[in-house]
Amino acid sequence: DVKVTQSSRYLVKRTGEKVFLECVQDMDHENMFWYRQDPGLGLRLIYFSYDVKMKEKGDIPEGYSVSREKKERFSLILESASTNQTSMYLCASSSHFRGNTEAFFGQGTRLTVV
């Protein structure tokens, strides 16, 4: 069964802390994504990566960075957490090839910054 695994379901961090959210996929997918989910706003793309060490900004990259050193792993980094980054974070992966454009999602990490 295909799987996208996020390292934590719930996290509580203090303002100013550096926060790492980890995501691993076992489908050999080229593309990986980080979305942020807020009530009434749906999911918004933070960053994505289409290959190892390659990354591109999404719609709301401010305050975030990412790292992709291995194909299966994509990390989201909050350099200095702030309370307005309290949210649900969802990782996803997909393949390059047409006809297989479904994105598979992890269970999500609910981050609270206090």
Next chain:
Amino acid sequence: AQSVTQLDSQVPVFEEAPVELRCNYSSSVSVYLFWYVQYPNQGLQLLLKYLSGSTLVKGINGFEAEFNKSQTSFHLRKPSVHISDTAEYFCAVSAGGTSYGKLTFGQGTILTVHP
């Protein structure tokens, strides 16, 4: 760039009644269309997708959607809902080509099925 509008933020319905969740999109290029479902405290699961071909698409759990290019809509329907269909539903679009499968989501529709 693409955008997606889900016309209803909440839809209450009684069990065994039919339901339609509405989705409109805008795009300057051809798109792929998706409906995802999210049960409480879980990630998103694909219900169905439209890539090309027949405009009526059938998905899991008895859901179907119809792609209407002239009205730029992709409404989700189910003829008879169950309590277990209570969840949040997201419509999403993706452009082909070099978009790398990036999805643009609507705001979500919370479907609540009452007994």
